[in-house]
Amino acid sequence: MTRYAVPDVAPQHPHCTEIVIRRSRFLAQCAQTPNPATARAFVDQIRRQHADATHNCWAYAAGAPGDTAQIGSSDDGEPHGTAGRPMLQIVLHSGIGELCVVVSRWFGGVKLGTGGLVRAYQDSVRECLASLPVRERVPECSLQLALGYAHVDALRRMLPTFEARLESEEYLADARLQLRLPQEHVEAFTLALAGISNGAAQCSVLEESPD
Numbered sequence: 001m002t003r004y005a006v007p008d009v010a011p012q013h014p015h016c017t018e019i020v021i022r023r024s025r026f027l028a029q030c031a032q033t034p035n036p037a038t039a040r041a042f043v044d045q046i047r048r049q050h051a052d053a054t055h056n057c058w059a060y061a062a063g064a065p066g067d068t069a070q071i072g073s074s075d076d077g078e079p080h081g082t083a084g085r086p087m088l089q090i091v092l093h094s095g096i097g098e099l100c101v102v103v104s105r106w107f108g109g110v111k112l113g114t115g116g117l118v119r120a121y122q123d124s125v126r127e128c129l130a131s132l133p134v135r136e137r138v139p140e141c142s143l144q145l146a147l148g149y150a151h152v153d154a155l156r157r158m159l160p161t162f163e164a165r166l167e168s169e170e171y172l173a174d175a176r177l178q179l180r181l182p183q184e185h186v187e188a189f190t191l192a193l194a195g196i197s198n199g200a201a202q203c204s205v206l207e208e209s210p211d
Helices: 036-049 084-092 113-130 149-158 183-196
Strands: 004-007 015-021 024-032 055-061 071-074 099-106 134-137 140-147 165-171 175-182 202-205
Touching (some): 004 024, 036 099, 149 175, 175 183
Antiparallel strands (some): 015 024, 055 071, 140 202
16 A cells, blocks of 8 residues: 555644535535544534534545545435535545545525536535645554564664664564554565575564554
8 A cells, every 4th residue: 555645634623615606605624534433423523513504415535545445425415416426526536535525505595406516516625625735644564573683783774765663672582673664665675674684584564453
């Protein structure tokens, strides 16, 4: 899994933008939601905050950009297919992962029609994402190593190359080290470790807890 952009915005302080279309007010709010439970909690938070809105429509994609394994959307009373799914399409093609967007609409008295609603909700999401601050998410994992003392110095020298950092070390009959590094470097690191130790070093990936 490679690194990718995520919102640099927590659900407690969402990023907000607003547009008005034919007197209807559309307030878009988005935040980082790394899993479906966080996304649903964010939606509930906005619903409570804007209980007076005519609709609180939403869409989320909790994984990497474009990943459809953990997605959800809702029209929240708008005509079927005019809000949640169109919003989700913008989210999935945004290049941003772990993203949830809620668009609250206050009806202004002028009906927009199904096509108008689709455009309005998509434009609201686009407007919000255009100014959304993002940061780089680097999926990492931990490795447990066992190697001879003669190879420890060489190991330390190669850590910066793989953006690896030492988490713990213990010296018994051999050196037992735990490292953390980006998942994208694990295969290359393992090959380099075999090279400096003539294949003698042992390396295992520790089980990661889900986000």
